[in-house]
Amino acid sequence: xxxxxxxxxxxxxxxxxxxxxxxxxxxxxxxxxxxxxxxxxxxxxxxxxxxxxxxxxxxxxxxxxxxxxxxxxxxxxxxxxxxxxxxxxxxxxxxxxxxxxxxxxxxxxxxxxxxxxxxxxxxxxxxxxxxxxxxxxxxxxxxxxxxxxxxxxxxxxxxxxxxxxxxxxxxxxxxxxxxxxxxxxxxxxxxxxxxxxxxxxxxxxxxxxxxxxxxxxxxxxxxxxxxxxxxxxxxxxxxxxxxxxxxxxxxxxxxxxxxxxxxxxxxxxxxxxxxxxxxxx
Ligand code: AMP
Ligand code: MG
Numbered sequence: 365x366x367x368x369x370x371x372x373x374x375x376x377x378x379x380x381x382x383x384x385x386x387x388x389x390x391x392x393x394x395x396x397x398x399x400x401x402x403x404x405x406x407x408x409x410x411x412x413x414x415x416x417x418x419x420x421x422x423x424x425x426x427x428x429x430x431x432x433x434x435x436x437x438x439x440x441x442x443x444x445x446x447x448x449x450x451x452x453x454x455x456x457x458x459x460x461x462x463x464x465x466x467x468x469x470x471x472x473x474x475x476x477x478x479x480x481x482x483x484x485x486x487x488x489x490x491x492x493x494x495x496x497x498x499x500x501x502x503x504x505x506x507x508x509x510x511x512x513x514x515x516x517x518x519x520x521x522x523x524x525x526x527x528x529x530x531x532x533x534x535x536x537x538x539x540x541x542x543x544x545x546x547x548x549x550x551x552x553x554x555x556x557x558x559x560x561x562x563x564x565x566x567x568x569x570x571x572x573x574x575x576x577x578x579x580x581x582x583x584x585x586x587x588x589x590x591x592x593x594x595x596x597x598x599x600x601x602x603x604x605x606x607x608x609x610x611x612x613x614x615x616x617x618x619x620x621x622x623x624x625x626x627x628x629x630x631x632x633x634x635x636x637x638x639x640x641x642x643x644x645x
Contacts, residue, residue, distance in 0.1 A: 373580045384592055385594060386596040398603045409446045409447070410447070416481060420481040424613060425527050427529070429489065429531070429532070429533050443605060453482060460472065472490075528613070529588035532591050535593060593605055
């Protein structure tokens with residue numbers, strides 16, 4: 365199945381999240397059923413990342429957005445698990461610091477976009493600046509409209525500099541969110557994740573849904589597409605995100621650079637060195 369096609373938001377198309385099933389799992393009936401496919405993608409991605417790193421020309425930016433408990437952290441862990449840390453960076457976007465807030469909203473993001481050869485994952489992103497800010501009326505409607513345009517331009521700038529951009533909205537249901545909040549309460553290893561905002565944001569569910577729909581409609585482009593990932597099942601979310609990322613890097617087809625030296629000359633040097641060392645063995 366081509367998940368890139370299936371879950372992509374067509375540029376200019378209308379988005380209705382209520383019509384998208386967050387529990388979708390395709391032909392896979394269970395996690396066990398998907399394990400082999402996940403393992404294969406991870407291996408492919410590791411190999412492709414190595415080539416991207418060696419090529420040192422292009423980069424990949426993965427943006428993760430979701431409501432609380434939507435699975436961003438788990439997705440970072442999963443996708444990153446396949447990567448060599450030397451060619452990867454992860455960045456979480458929190459409430460802006462005083463210094464960040466004193467700059468334009470893209471400033472803090474631009475500083476951490478991926479360098480050549482690197483894959484960067486944004487856990488939340490500059491998209492918070494058209495989502496949480498809109499839902500809480502921190503920014504006017506007019507300013508939000510302008511920010512959509514700034515974002516599209518920003519991504520165009522990155523794309524033209526060689527960055528492949530992939531943006532994921534992890535789509536969960538309100539019921540699933542509540543179930544995950546319950547798990548957080550009951551599991552000592554998850555209690556640290558509980559925040560007051562988990563509950564104070566829930567009444568804004570519909571406002572977030574609307575804000576996401578407008579954002580996806582306004583900012584999904586061919587060079588920086590959005591994907592709406594059914595995320596009620598963590599294993600399917602991991603499969604779908606992993607597949608889309610892997611296929612995208614595969615499409616870049618990164619190439620090992622030609623050797624920086626004359627290989628025949630180096631071969632001669634090797635033989636000379638080997639001869640000397642047998643002489644002294
Ligand atoms: P978490 O992802 O659980 O660590 O929470 C990070 C919090 O930072 C979330 O409540 C976000 O909505 C908030 N946040 C991130 N970026 C912004 C922003 N630009 N403006 C306001 N709040 C933000
Ligand atoms: Mg949180």
